[in-house]
Amino acid sequence: MPIVAGVDFGTLSVRVTLLDSDRDSSGKVLGRLGTATAEYPLHRRREDPDYATQSHDDQMDALVSTMRAALDQTTVRGGDVVALALDTTGSSVVPVDAAMQPLSEYYLWCDHRAKKEAQQITALAHVEKLEAIEWCGGVYSHEWGFAKLLHFLRHNPEKRAAFASAFEHCDMVAATLCGITDPKQVKRSACAMGHKWMWNPKWDGLPSQAFLSKVDPLFDGVREKLAGEYLTSDHIAGHLCAEWADALGLRAGIPIPVGAFDAHWDAIGAGCREGDVVNVVGTSTCIIAMEQRTALVPGVCGVVPGSVHPAYTGVEAGLSATGDIFEAIAKRAGTKVKELSQGLERYRAGQTGLLRLSWDNGDRTVLVNAELGGVTLGWNLVHTAQDELFAAIEGTAFHTRIILERMAENGVPVDRIINGGGIPQQNAVLNQVYANVLNKPVLVPDGTPTSLGSCIFALLAAGAVSSVEQGQSLLCLPHRTFLPQPEAAAVYERLFAHYRTVYFALGTADAAPAVLGAVLPDLKRIAAEASSS
Numbered sequence: 001m002p003i004v005a006g007v008d009f010g011t012l013s014v015r016v017t018l019l020d021s022d023r024d025s026s027g028k029v030l031g032r033l034g035t036a037t038a039e040y041p042l043h044r045r046r047e048d049p050d051y052a053t054q055s056h057d058d059q060m061d062a063l064v065s066t067m068r069a070a071l072d073q074t075t076v077r078g079g080d081v082v083a084l085a086l087d088t089t090g091s092s093v094v095p096v097d098a099a100m101q102p103l104s105e106y107y108l109w110c111d112h113r114a115k116k117e118a119q120q121i122t123a124l125a126h127v128e129k130l131e132a133i134e135w136c137g138g139v140y141s142h143e144w145g146f147a148k149l150l151h152f153l154r155h156n157p158e159k160r161a162a163f164a165s166a167f168e169h170c171d172m173v174a175a176t177l178c179g180i181t182d183p184k185q186v187k188r189s190a191c192a193m194g195h196k197w198m199w200n201p202k203w204d205g206l207p208s209q210a211f212l213s214k215v216d217p218l219f220d221g222v223r224e225k226l227a228g229e230y231l232t233s234d235h236i237a238g239h240l241c242a243e244w245a246d247a248l249g250l251r252a253g254i255p256i257p258v259g260a261f262d263a264h265w266d267a268i269g270a271g272c273r274e275g276d277v278v279n280v281v282g283t284s285t286c287i288i289a290m291e292q293r294t295a296l297v298p299g300v301c302g303v304v305p306g307s308v309h310p311a312y313t314g315v316e317a318g319l320s321a322t323g324d325i326f327e328a329i330a331k332r333a334g335t336k337v338k339e340l341s342q343g344l345e346r347y348r349a350g351q352t353g354l355l356r357l358s359w360d361n362g363d364r365t366v367l368v369n370a371e372l373g374g375v376t377l378g379w380n381l382v383h384t385a386q387d388e389l390f391a392a393i394e395g396t397a398f399h400t401r402i403i404l405e406r407m408a409e410n411g412v413p414v415d416r417i418i419n420g421g422g423i424p425q426q427n428a429v430l431n432q433v434y435a436n437v438l439n440k441p442v443l444v445p446d447g448t449p450t451s452l453g454s455c456i457f458a459l460l461a462a463g464a465v466s467s468v469e470q471g472q473s474l475l476c477l478p479h480r481t482f483l484p485q486p487e488a489a490a491v492y493e494r495l496f497a498h499y500r501t502v503y504f505a506l507g508t509a510d511a512a513p514a515v516l517g518a519v520l521p522d523l524k525r526i527a528a529e530a531s532s533s
Contacts, residue, residue: 002021002459002462003019003020003021003033003076003080003081003082004021004084004455004458004459004462004464005018005019005067005084005250005454006086007063007084007085007087007451008086008087008262008266008451008454009169009170010089010262010283010450011042011089011110011282012039012040012283014037014059015035015037015066015451016035016036016037016063016066016067016069017034017070017451018033018035018071018074019452019455020033021464021474021475033075034070034073034076035448035451036069036073037066038062038063038065038069039062040054040062041054043055043105050112050115052108052110052111052112053104053105053106053107053111054105054106054108055105055106056102056106056172059106059169060176063173063248064247068248068249071249078250078251079250079251083254083257083458083459083461083464084177084240084250084254084255084458085233085455085461086173086177087259087261087262087265087453088168088170088261089108089169089261090109090195090196090262091143091145091148091192091195091196091197092106092109092169093106093107093145093166093167093168094107095149095152095153095159095163095166096166097164098183100175100176100186103152103159104156104159107151107152110143110283110284110324112142112143112362112370113151114147115370117142117146117148117150118139118140118141118142118144118370120215120216121146121215122139122140124211124214124215125211128214131203134296135296136198136301137298137300137368138298138368139369140198141301141364142370143196143320145168145192145193145197146197146212150216150218153216153218153219154216154218160218164183164225165225166225166226167186168188168189168192168196170189170260170261171186171187171188171237171258173259174186174187174238174256174259175187175237177238177241177244177256178237178239178256179238179242179243179244180238183225183228184227184228185228186228187229187231187235187236187238188228188229188230188231189230189231189233189260190230190231190304190307191259191260191306191308191314193206194307195261195301195316196302206223206226207223208223209221209224231258233257233258233260233265233310233457233460234257234310234457234468235257235258236258236461237259238256239252239253239255239256240252254462255461255462257458257460260308260457261286262280263280263286263288263318263421264286264288264308264314264316266421266449266450266453267280267290267308267418267453268452268457268472269420269445269449269452269453269454269456269476270418270420270449270476271418271445271476272288272290272308272418273469273472275414275416276290276418277404277407277414277416277417277418279400279418279419279420279421279424279434280420281322281323281419281420281421281422281423281424282421283322284320284321284323284361284364285318285319285322285396285421286318287317287319287365288308288315289315289407289413289414290313290314290315291312291315291413292313293313295411296410297407297412298366299366299367299368300315300316300366300403300410301317301318301364301368304316310468311468315412317365317406317407318365319358319364319365319403320358320362321361321374322358322396322423323337324360325360325374326389326392326393329385329389330389332385333385335385337389340385340389343386344393345429348488348491348530349433349436349487349491349492349495349530350494350495350523350527350530351531352527353524353527354377354378354379354383354387354391354523355377355378355391355395355495355499355523356374356375356376356391356395357374357375357376357395357399357499357503358374359372359373359374359507360373363507366402366403367503367504367507375506376388376391377519378523378524378527390429393427393429393433394433394492394495396430397433397434397492398437398492400434400437401437401496402500402503404417416441417438417441417442418443418479419431419434419442422450424444425444425445425447425448431482434482435482435483435484435485436484436485436488437496438484439492439493440484441482441483442481442482443479443480443481443482444479444480444481445477445480446478446480447477449477452476455475459474459475491530494522494526495523495526498522502516
């Protein structure tokens with residue numbers, strides 16, 4: 001009876017799922033035995049909206065309480081769990097000393113302080129004709145590892161002497177659980193390092209030390225400090241050490257595979273196969289695909305072999321804010337998203353007359369521009385917060401279509417669209433709007449897919465399944481289907497033309513402003529037509 005633990009570290013909480021892959025007398029997989037979650041604080045500063053950090057100790061304490069809670073709510077004995085696998089947010093970076101002790105809190109994925117550092121890396125990469133920059137969309141992001149590490153080194157001079165290495169969250173947690181105290185012994189995730197640190201075997205791994213030192217002499221020697229094995233998630237990061245086995249209530253020595261980012265494993269848990277695009281819709285949106293070939297996609301932030309499925313090339317894009325936008329709109333209105341959403345099912349396509357761009361945290365794809373901000377066009381004196389919420393849902397769908405069209409134009413197969421992540425489970429309006437905007441069926445897992453990807457890789461590590469596909473066939477949920485509604489799809493086709501115009505005109509420095517003149521009048525015409533229909 002192979003029981004495994006799948007762990008998913010999100011932005012605000014950790015989820016543990018205990019899963020039994022045995023079958024009952026009818027042949028049905030027994031599946032989830034228990035799930036528990038625990039929150040941990042996200043540290044922000046009102047005077048610095050770009051600041052977002054979390055404590056490694058807080059996260060490990062939450063993992064312990066969550067694992068214990070999951071065990072307590074089931075009949076599972078900790079000694080029966082045969083493997084543990086974990087995914088995390090990213091790029092969430094922690095610098096460490098020679099004994100693997102954190103020198104600061106994690107620079108969380110949504111920490112945006114490293115804009116200057118990212119711009120400098122991008123500029124030099126183009127001057128030096130660094131091939132790696134083309135494989136991450138032509139722009140190095142302030143949300144990624146090297147930019148965050150350089151920001152830390154520049155702003156913490158008293159800690160530079162102790163700096164021995166830096167790790168992505170998934171690698172740090174795995175190393176901690178395995179009792180690894182030497183940074184050079186840590187196995188690093190090809191997913192994390194490929195998408196956020198410009199690592200690729202194609203050019204001998206990381207960018208050269210000569211390039212990194214030219215970015216800033218503070219990077220002298222950093223390539224060696226980041227050395228180690230870079231592996232896909234069908235490899236083992238290590239085995240659970242006695243100290244953490246006792247804390248978690250598990251058996252020491254169970255395997256822990258190399259981790260990955262939450263969105264990439266969420267895509268696997270949602271049933272992703274070649275030809276699928278999975279929109280992992282949560283605080284932000286990660287858009288995940290995989291294909292057999294390895295080819296550049298301009299403006300797409302990551303094309304990395306083995307990052308989603310070990311045997312395929314992973315393609316990652318996304319929106320820097322989705323659920324964050326919905327929460328911000330509700331907070332400004334003095335309410336919660338759930339309450340503000342009541343009645344949205346009665347809204348018709350385009351009826352608000354608003355056009356909302358989802359740049360509140362900048363643009364991750366395809367402009368890759370951190371300097372952009374949220375934009376809403378078409379306001380009048382009687383618009384409500386609920387109107388803006390509906391327009392924001394439409395806007396995130398339009399932005400998603402921009403990205404999917406860019407991927408398709410460059411040969412990425414887009415045969416099926418799956419809405420994964422937490423928000424689609426609770427928001428049928430969002431799923432229907434996406435189906436109408438994309439004018440394609442949208443599939444949604446019929447149940448919570450979070451941490452199923454972790455469970456699949458835990459089963460693989462335990463030898464309970466022979467492939468990712470076998471794990472998916474056992475564990476992935478059936479899908480509910482949202483079909484496009486022809487009348488709404490036609491309205492959105494008109495609106496999308498304006499969205500695309502505004503997206504590139506406002507988001508591109510040298511765009512001609514004259515193209516914007518037709519937008520506001522037509523927004524009013526579309527709203528009037530929707531109101532009279």
